[in-house]
Amino acid sequence: MKKWKARFIFIALLFMVPIVSGQLPFPNNTEPQKTEKIVYAATEPLKTVQPSHKVLLFYTHSHEAFKPIVKAESGMQAVYDSQHNIYSLSTAFEEHFAMQNIEATTMEIDIMAELKKQGGTFAGAYKAARPFVEQAIAKDYDLVLDVHRDSAGKQTTTLQADTSYAKLAFVVGAGHANYRWNLAYAEGLHSILNGLVPGISRGVIQKSGAGVNGIYNQDLAPNMILVELGGIDNTEEEILRTISVLTQAVSMMLEGS
Numbered sequence: 001m002k003k004w005k006a007r008f009i010f011i012a013l014l015f016m017v018p019i020v021s022g023q024l025p026f027p028n029n030t031e032p033q034k035t036e037k038i039v040y041a042a043t044e045p046l047k048t049v050q051p052s053h054k055v056l057l058f059y060t061h062s063h064e065a066f067k068p069i070v071k072a073e074s075g076m077q078a079v080y081d082s083q084h085n086i087y088s089l090s091t092a093f094e095e096h097f098a099m100q101n102i103e104a105t106t107m108e109i110d111i112m113a114e115l116k117k118q119g120g121t122f123a124g125a126y127k128a129a130r131p132f133v134e135q136a137i138a139k140d141y142d143l144v145l146d147v148h149r150d151s152a153g154k155q156t157t158t159l160q161a162d163t164s165y166a167k168l169a170f171v172v173g174a175g176h177a178n179y180r181w182n183l184a185y186a187e188g189l190h191s192i193l194n195g196l197v198p199g200i201s202r203g204v205i206q207k208s209g210a211g212v213n214g215i216y217n218q219d220l221a222p223n224m225i226l227v228e229l230g231g232i233d234n235t236e237e238e239i240l241r242t243i244s245v246l247t248q249a250v251s252m253m254l255e256g257s
Contacts, residue, residue, distance in 0.1 A: 051098075051101055051102055051103035052101045052102065052251075052254070052255070053101075053102045053103070053142040053143070053251070053254045053255075054102070054103045054104075054105065054139075054140070054141050054142055055097060055102055055103070055104045055105070055141060055142060055143045055144070055145060055250065056104075056105050056107060056136055056137065056139075056141040056143070056144045056145070057090060057093055057094075057104055057105065057106045057107065057145050057147060058106070058107035058109075058111070058129070058132070058133060058136065058144075058145075058146055058147070059086050059087040059090075059107075059111065059146070059147050059148070060111055060125050060126055060129045060146055060148065060216075060217075061086070061111070061112065061122075061125055061148055061149070062085060062086060062087035062110050062111045062112045062113070063080045063081060063082055063085045063086075063087070063110075063112040063113075064079070064080060064085055064086045064148060064149035065078055065079055065080055065081040065084055065085040065086065065149070065232075066079075066086075066149060066230065066231075066232060066233070066234055066235070066236070066239065067079060067232050067233055068233065068234070068235045068236065069084050069235070069236050069239075070084050072236070079151070079232045082112075082113070086147060086148065086149045086229070087110060089147075089229075089239065089243070090106040092240060092243055093106070093147070093243055093247070094106065096243050096244050096246075096247040097247045097250070099247070100247050100248060100250070100251035101251070102247070102250065102251055102254070105136075105141075107132060107133070107136045109129075109132045111125060111128055111129045111132070112125065114128055114132075115128040126213055126215070126216060126217055129217060130217055130220070133217050133220055134220060137220060137221050137224075141221075141223070142223065142254050143185070143223050143225070143250060143253075143254065144221050144223055144224040144225070145224075145225055145227055146216065146217070146224065146225070146226045146227070147227055147229055148171075148226060148227065148228050148229065149228065149229060149230060149231065149232065150169060150228040150229075150230065150231040150232075151231065151232060152231040152232070153231060153232065153233050154231065154233035154234070156202075156231060157202075157230050157231030157232075157233070157234055158230075158231075158233070158234060158238065159197070159199050159200055161197060161198070161199065161200075163241065164235075164237075164238050164241075165197060165200050165238055165241050165242045165245070166229060166230025166231070166234040166238040166239045166241070166242040167199070167200060167201070167202050167230065167231075167242075168193060168200060168201045168202065168227055168228065168229060168230075168242060168246065169201065169202040169203060169204075169205060169227070169228040170186040170187075170189065170190055170201070170203070170204045170205065170225060170226065170227055170228070171204075171205050171207060171216065171226040171227075171228065172186050172204060172205070172206050172207070172218065172225075172226070173206075173207055173208065173213060173214045173215040173216040173218050173219075173226075174206045174207060174208035174214065175207075175208040175209070175212075175213075175214025175215050176214075176215050176218065176219040177219075178219065178222060179206075179218065179219075181222030181223070182218045182222060182223075182224060182225065183204065183206065185222075185223055185224075185225050185253075186204045186225050187204050188253050189201075189225065189249055189250065189253055190203060190204050192249040192252050192253055193245065193246065193249045196245055196248065196249055197245050200242065200245060227246070229242065229243070229246075230242065
């Protein structure tokens with residue numbers, strides 16, 4: 001917020017220059033150079049502010065959907081949808097990250113569509129995603145978020161505070177040697193989130209052993225986090241409110257504040 005205020009004050013001062021300069025006294029027999037200086041001061045391009053951090057977003061289960069959103073868009077009741085789904089929230093994420101001066105890049109691959117093309121099953125989504133994730137993280141990112149939608153219902157995934165929010169949860173695959181790095185990022189973000197809006201994060205869940213994936217491709221990057229955004233019953237308004245809080249928390253974590 002301080003950065004945006006500073007930019008606003010800078011712009012306001014820039015446009016005050018012509019007004020103030022026109023009121024300054026000049027020596028006798030000296031005419032002020034009006035037009036050229038006024039035009040220059042008002043039209044000089046502002047310097048572009050470089051993003052402070054970079055985040056990569058991808059969606060392993062890209063067709064996970066929210067019932068209220070699918071119903072509003074198509075009239076159907078569905079928790080999986082090829083059009084109106086978790087992946088379609090990427091623009092909202094990017095815009096909210098931009099407001100935090102963070103450059104967010106979405107990995108442009110519909111992983112569930114790719115999985116279907118390969119003839120794979122739902123359980124093979126992480127394997128299908130892996131080569132695309134490996135290629136994407138060849139660039140340097142401060143944080144990598146694998147965004148999902150929880151299968152739980154409204155009572156579990158909704159927070160009633162000053163208004164309603166979609167709750168968040170973090171999943172860390174403890175089935176690889178360096179998982180504690182991923183765990184540290186998840187626990188740090190969980191703590192900051194609940195400092196901003198108490199109860200908005202349900203916690204960090206560690207998974208390993210038989211019957212679960214246990215890795216979730218998190219062995220590829222120590223700063224990769226799997227985040228569950230809401231559940232099947234959350235509304236678009238609740239989800240967007242939570243995205244706003246999440247992006248703010250990410251900014252605070254990366255800035256070390």
